Amino acid sequence: xxxxxxxxxxxxxxxxxxxxxxxxxxxxxxxxxxxxxxxxxxxxxxxxxxxxxxxxxxxxxxxxxxxxxxxxxxxxxxxxxxxxxxxxxxxxxxxxxxxxxxxxxxxxxxxxx
Amino acid sequence: xxxxxxxxxxxxxxxxxxxxxxxxxxxxxxxxxxxxxxxxxxxxxxxxxxxxxxxxxxxxxxxxxxxxxxxxxxxxxxxxxxxxxxxxxxxxxxxxxxxxxxxxxxxxxxxxxxxxxxxxxxxxxxxxxxxxxxxxxxxxxxxxx
Numbered sequence: 391x392x393x394x395x396x397x398x399x400x401x402x403x404x405x406x407x408x409x410x411x412x413x414x415x416x417x418x419x420x421x422x423x424x425x426x427x428x429x430x431x432x433x434x435x436x437x438x439x440x441x442x443x444x445x446x447x448x449x450x451x452x453x454x455x456x457x458x459x460x461x462x463x464x465x466x467x468x469x470x471x472x473x474x475x476x477x478x479x480x481x482x483x484x485x486x487x488x489x490x491x492x493x494x495x496x497x498x499x500x501x502x503x
Numbered sequence: 504x505x506x507x508x509x510x511x512x513x514x515x516x517x518x519x520x521x522x523x524x525x526x527x528x529x530x531x532x533x534x535x536x537x538x539x540x541x542x543x544x545x546x547x548x549x550x551x552x553x554x555x556x557x558x559x560x561x562x563x564x565x566x567x568x569x570x571x572x573x574x575x576x577x578x579x580x581x582x583x584x585x586x587x588x589x590x591x592x593x594x595x596x597x598x599x600x601x602x603x604x605x606x607x608x609x610x611x612x613x614x615x616x617x618x619x620x621x622x623x624x625x626x627x628x629x630x631x632x633x634x635x636x637x638x639x640x641x642x643x644x645x646x647x648x
Contacts, residue, residue, distance in 0.1 A: 395516075412616075415518065415615045415616070415634040415635060415638070416518075417517075417518020417519075417521065417522075418518070420518075421518075437617075437635075437637055438615075438634055438635035438637050438638060439635070440635065440636070440637065488525050488529060489529075491522070491525065491526075492525065492526065492529040492530050495526050495530060496530055496531045496534070498611065498630060498632065499504060499506060499530075499534055499587060499611075500504075501630075502587055502609040502611065502629065502630060503504060503586060503587070503609065
């Protein structure tokens with residue numbers, strides 16, 4: 391059984407998340423961003439993460455839009471991919487970083503008693 | 504301070520499982536963490552941090568299963584002097600709500616998703632932790648919390 395997906399993230403050029411149903415925080419998006427992989431996703435995949443379209447991720451409403459985005463990036467020099475992945479990585483680490491999460495949880499636990 | 508985490512399943516491809524393991528691994532030493540789940544394939548996440556979750560092989564969807572889980576939790580909390588219960592799933596949030604009248608305990612529920620149904624029985628914890636502003640806004644608008 392696969393114990394971690396990290397090697398797949400690190401070996402990939404683009405993380406595609408065509409999510410059209412369900413709700414909730416997409417930890418897979420956070421994981422991809424923290425691994426420094428540019429993300430192409432639907433608005434639903436961005437739920438809770440709130441990456442900014444074009445600047446921090448490629449966001450498309452439907453499959454045809456995603457195909458066009460893949461083609462555009464495939465034919466580009468890759469600078470957009472690098473910039474987008476760096477921005478997403480920075481944002482995700484600053485908002486959802488483990489240190490920040492643990493500090494908040496510790497505060498909440500202490501507050502309750 | 505003793506904290507009991509509750510999750511339905513601990514799976515490798517599950518962000519909540521990952522989050523729980525990170526809380527246990529990195530939180531302050533003043534907290535003693537306990538974890539109860541109903542199964543899953545992600546126990547290896549906890550082996551790596553030398554932590555043994557308690558796994559209950561009970562069917563949460565049956566009334567008898569739910570009752571058994573409830574009674575187990577009641578006994579476990581008393582036996583281990585649990586002070587805080589942190590539910591990571593709506594199922595346990597509801598179950599723990601029924602524990603409150605019979606024992607002195609503080610409760611937290613982490614909320615990862617938008618929910619619309621079963622409002623009467625949902626999210627009764629003393630403290631709700633929304634995973635994002637989107638979920639927080641959803642709660643404020645739709646559940647008036």
